[in-house]
Structures are given as C-alpha cells and as structure tokens.
Amino acid sequence: MGFAKREKKYKSKYNMTGTLGWIGNLRMNMERYLYFLHRVTGIGLVLYLILHILVTSSRMYGEGAYEISHSIINNPIADIGLFFVMAGLIFHGVNGIRLILNEYGFLLGKPTKPVYPYRQVLKTRGPRYFILLMIIIGAILLLIVGYELLLVWVF
Numbered sequence: 001m002g003f004a005k006r007e008k009k010y011k012s013k014y015n016m017t018g019t020l021g022w023i024g025n026l027r028m029n030m031e032r033y034l035y036f037l038h039r040v041t042g043i044g045l046v047l048y049l050i051l052h053i054l055v056t057s058s059r060m061y062g063e064g065a066y067e068i069s070h071s072i073i074n075n076p077i078a079d080i081g082l083f084f085v086m087a088g089l090i091f092h093g094v095n096g097i098r099l100i101l102n103e104y105g106f107l108l109g110k111p112t113k114p115v116y117p118y119r120q121v122l123k124t125r126g127p128r129y130f131i132l133l134m135i136i137i138g139a140i141l142l143l144i145v146g147y148e149l150l151l152v153w154v155f
C-alpha cells in the first residue's frame with residue numbers, strides 16, 4: 001500500500017474519532033479508563049478554577065459583593081458539588097502521581113525486546129499494585145473530605 005493511501009486509512013480509522021474517541025477505545029482496559037477519567041477530571045478542575053477565581057475576585061467590587069457571592073455558595077447543595085470537585089482533584093492528583101512514576105519507568109521492571117507476543121508491562125504486578133494503592137489512598141482522602149463537609153452541615 002502506498003504511503004498516501006496508508007496515511008488516509010490510518011487517519012480515518014484512528015485519528016479522526018474526535019472527543020467520542022476518548023470513550024470509544026476503552027475496551028475494558030483499566031489504564032484506558034483511568035486515562036479517560038484523568039482527562040475528564042483535568043478539564044473539570046480547570047472549569048472549577050475559573051468559577052473559583054470569579055467568586056473570590058468579587059472582593060474587587062467591595063466587601064458587600066464578596067459577602068453576596070459567598071452567600072450564594074454557602075449551602076449544602078454547593079458543598080455536595082464541592083465534594084465532587086474534591087473527588088475529582090483527589091483522583092487527578094493520585095492518578096497523576098501514578099502516571100508520573102510510570103512515565104519515568106518506575107515499577108515497570110526491566111525493558112525487554114519488543115518480540116511478539118509482546119509483554120503487556122502495565123498488566124504486570126508492580127503497576128497493578130500501584131493502582132490498588134492509589135485507590136486505597138484516594139478513598140481515605142475522600143473519607144476525610146466527606147467527614148469535614150458533614151461536620152459543617154450535619155454534626
């Protein structure tokens with residue numbers, strides 16, 4: 001197959017799936033699910049950051065404006081939203097550390113020659129245990145956040 005034809009086939013099949021391609025390629029693969037969640041939480045955090053800057057910058061327009069903007073978000077529904085933001089932040093942070101360690105080659109074992117059948121290094125014990133550890137640390141952090149928010153509204 002000529003280069004131009006191969007290029008066209010490659011593009012149409014794999015490179016032009018757009019945003020739907022994020023979820024179109026999950027195939028029951030743990031790393032792909034984590035990658036998808038990392039991207040979604042990353043975008044969610046950017047959106048939250050914009051909202052956060054808008055609320056806090058209301059102080060520029062005086063103490064009254066600051067009080068009003070905070071009275072809008074000072075309710076249990078907004079704090080349920082904050083819980084989900086924190087869940088996204090915890091996931092993104094802990095998974096980010098896992099990605100950084102993986103990308104530097106930690107826990108991946110010695111490299112082997114790329115001979116078929118290929119060794120699926122992310123399915124070996126080290127990376128899998130690290131995902132488990134990440135879930136445990138994330139769950140503990142989320143419990144602490146949930147408890148702190150319950151302290152405000154329930155206890």
Ligand code: HEM
Pocket residue numbers: 038039041042043045046049089092093094096097099100
């Ligand atoms: C808590 C500390 C954080 C850590 C350790 C972290 C780590 C990372 C890493 C390693 C990546 C690259 C993932 C890859 O290799 O593809 C990444 C991507 C990204 N992060 Fe973070 N991050 C953190 C906080 C944040 C915050 C606070 C925001 C938003 C305000 C954010 C927004 C993003 C976005 C939008 C991407 C790109 C996602 C993509 O293209 O798939 N991150 N982060």
